Amino acid sequence: MTQPIPVTVLTGYLGSGKTTLLNRILSQSHGKKYAVIVNEFGEIGIDNDLIVSSDEEIYEMNNGCVCCTVRGDLIRVISNLMKRRGRFDAIIVETTGLADPAPVAQTFFMDDDVRAWAKLDAVIALVDAKHLMLRLKDAPEAEDQIAFADVILLNKIDLVSDDERGKVEAAIRVLNPHAVIYPTKQADIDLGLILDRGAFDLDRILADDPKFLEPESDHHHHEHNHGHDCGPDCDHPDHEYTTSPHDSEITSVSLRGTEMNSDMFFQWINKITQIDGPDILRLKGIIAFADDPDRYVVQGIHMIVEGDHQRPWKDNEKRESRLVFIGRNLDHEKLTRTFAACHA
Amino acid sequence: MPEINNSNFEVFVEYAGFLGDLPIFALADGTVQILATDNISIMPHNGLLSACLSLDGNKLITGGEDGLVLAINPHGEIHQIADLGDQWVDKIAAGPQGLVGFASGRSAFVVDGNSEQKGFTHARTIEGICFAPKGKRMALARYNGVSLHWTGLDAAPVELEWAGSHTGVTISPNGKFIVTTMQENALHGWRLDNPATGDGKHMRMTGYPTKVKSISWSAKGKWLASSGAPAAIVWPFTSKDGPMGKTPKELGSMGDNLVTVVCCHPSQQVVAIGYDNGMVLAVRIDDEKEAVLRKTGKAPVNSLNWDKKGVRLAFGSEEGEAGVIEI
Known part of the structure; x- marks a missing residue:
């Protein structure tokens, strides 16, 4: 049996920069070939046989469990892609801004075929640093995407002040204390940092979170780790939080x-x-x-x-x-x- | 051991069968190989996703990643039936009087022998397609059931409902039963007591350890053979209630090896069975007598088809092994 193909799921609210990141992944020469499953061909400005459009389609499993949902379209597209698996090294699934990431992720655990062919590598959420606080007030999907993510790209960081950025990071940390956060401009990121992470791989789980097993300090200061590019002159006012910045459940x-x-x-x-x-x-x-x-x-x-x-x-x-x-x-x-x- | 003519195409074999008398293999990269005195190799598609034989046996109907639906004759000549642009055509079926049905995403189409095309759009993706024996109706498997459309009339379809995702569909040769494969490890069936309304009893066929991906009616529709278990699971359909209250036969039980494809003989009550280890077996349904046709291979068997007379069997595997077994 050949190795399962790694799959990266890209989430993010409308306008957060998913298309920009996809275009980067498809155009950079990194020696890897990606099959990309998108919701609409739309703005991907690259002609590529391996960009497949797919309508998000949620299937409830017939076991009475309301949260046991999978993405039927992914099962079909991945089954078809796997007939010619030599064409690509990895798969990227782009979700719509309003998508719930759970059915996407569950597909890789609940469908036997998909589970045999492919393995979920990580869920990446793109976040618009400028508009996140507004989104968190009016869009539960944006909250879910952050809470669910293994890696968060805090994008459009050039459009916010240090003060705003601190507040946004604090808001993210309340929803998800253990995701890796990378601040980016125009989704410009070393792809090696976000692809092939093994976030669902039991052998590697929490490997990027060296603080996970360290004794907790008395206050809720979250260690500012994981590639956050604060230098010694980092003066973010807010690396510490005890209350939620909004009324999140x-x-x-x-x-x-x-x-x-x-x-x-x-x-x-x-x-x-x-x-x-x-x-x-x-x-x-x-x-x-x-x-x-x-x-x-x-x-x-x-x-x-x-x-x-x-x-x-x-x-x-x-x-x-x-x-x-x-x-x-x-x-x-x-x-x-x-x-x-x-x-x- | 019967004689086997082996080939290795090193590409996933989507369809292995016979076009007229000639062995034909349709591969996932879009090539089609016809084995004749002078072999014919053509590349009609940029990526091939589906293929089936026309009912007269003289055309291979194919659908591709390139949105094309094509008919290929034994000379390797290609006739275009439809072009859906960048849509993947991954479901295809042939019916009587030259009918061809195909689907991509939430749209399905039927094209008749005069190239008249008719489309049906659904709220959910169409996952399976087949024709009723006389071709008057086309069944589309979808989420939560099956829609039975009229191929020649502009009348509302008959809707058969059952919760869950239905991934494939077949109608018995006598037109009395309709059976679907499901996303869960089961088959679902409806007895078509009144084909005009769709009224009739439900049939649940469960107990499979994996998804059922291949089903095949035996001659005269006496049995329905299925994959998805370490044996071919063969349900009796001779009585009015189909398999209800009856246990299926388990043929060609092979321990840990799963059956990946089944294909019943065109005239005798015999089923050819392909396994995930590449083995091919033929089993007589009545007395369960087995004959090994291919011992093993390197990949799961994906396609098995008899020739018209039932004296040769073509096979193809997920990694491109293919061949013709002379019985």
Whole structure:
């Protein structure tokens, strides 16, 4: 069996710069060939056999689960593309500004064929730094896209003051504390930073987040890491936040613990995702099980959860469990209490 | 072991069969190979997505990434049926009296022997297409059911509803049953008690470990063979209620190897079965007697078709292995 083709999902509200980024990906000479699935041929100014237009089409699965949706059009297009897989090295899926990223991502876990041929590499959200605060007030889709993303391009950074930029980053961090944020002008980014990230790859999960397992400080200062290009003269007024800048229902809950009882943890995570799955956008974590020499990594989308043993804990590593939920109406108290009950 | 003439085209074989008496292979890159005294190799499409044989067996109908719908004769001559521009034509069907049906996205078309074209637009993508035995109606599989359109009349279609995504459709040779493959691991069927209204009982055929991608009626429509399991699952359709309340036959059970394609013999109650390890088997349905026609290959078998007399079987795999087996 040949290696599954990596798939990058590009989300972003209208005008955030998705087309500009796509044109960059298609025109730069990086030695890789991309098949691009777009909603409309529209403004992509490049003639390429491998740009395929596709109407976003949501399928509900016949299992009574409202959040178990997939993108039927993607199943078809990817099935057809895979008949000639030698033509390209990777696939990029561009979604419309109003799209919910979850069905796109779930397609790569719920459809057996797509799962065999392709693997989800990362969800990238483009954000218009100038207009994000307005969008967050009137467009729940914009919020979902940020909350769901692994990588966020904070685009049009040249159009905002440092003060505005600080506020926008803070707003993003409330929705999604662990995404990698790259500030860009005209979506100009080293493509190596955003493609082939393995964000859903259990072997690499959270590998770009070295702070993930570090002890949390007393205040909610989020470490300003991940390629943020602040220099020593960085004077962003706001790297710290405790309140939401707007009335969002999306929050994240970070859980931390010591060694867990594996039976109790699996029962708990299955139950939580069954009951609260529709509200859970993403979850990621590293778990230390008692009597288990290996780190256990877990990731999920809505009701889909998958996990695996990753590698042995190193001698100098503290055997600590950490789990992050991003979602709507998350019950912080319940999650904390029930997670704590799974300790060995 | 029967005699096999092997080829390797190194491209996904979309269709392997016989055009008239000549073996023909349609490949995903858009080439078509006709094996004759002087082999014919043509490239009618820039990317080929669908192919089927006309009912008289003398034309291969193809659809491509280039939006073209073409008919190819045994001399390799190409006749254009339609041009949909940059749309992918990934569903195609042939019917009686030279009817050709094809679909791209949410639009389907039927073209008759006089090149008259008629279109149908749906709210959701058309995923499967087939004709009723006399060609008066064309069935379109879609999200949440099937639409039965009249090919020659401007009358409203009959709608058959069942929740979920229907990815393919077939009508029994006697016109009494309509069966779809689904996105979930199941077939769904309707008994067409009253073809004018679509009233009739539902049939659920479940238990498959994977999606069913290939279905084939046996001679006279006695059985419906299907892929999607480690054996060909063959449902009885001889009684009024079809397979309801009956268990299917599991033919050619091969442990871990999944059946990827099935094709029933044109006159005998025999089914040819292709597997994901490249094996090809023929099994007599009544006594379940098996004959190995090809031991193994390097890729899943994607297409199997008998010639008209049922004495030769053409096969093609996902990685371009292809051949003709003389029985």
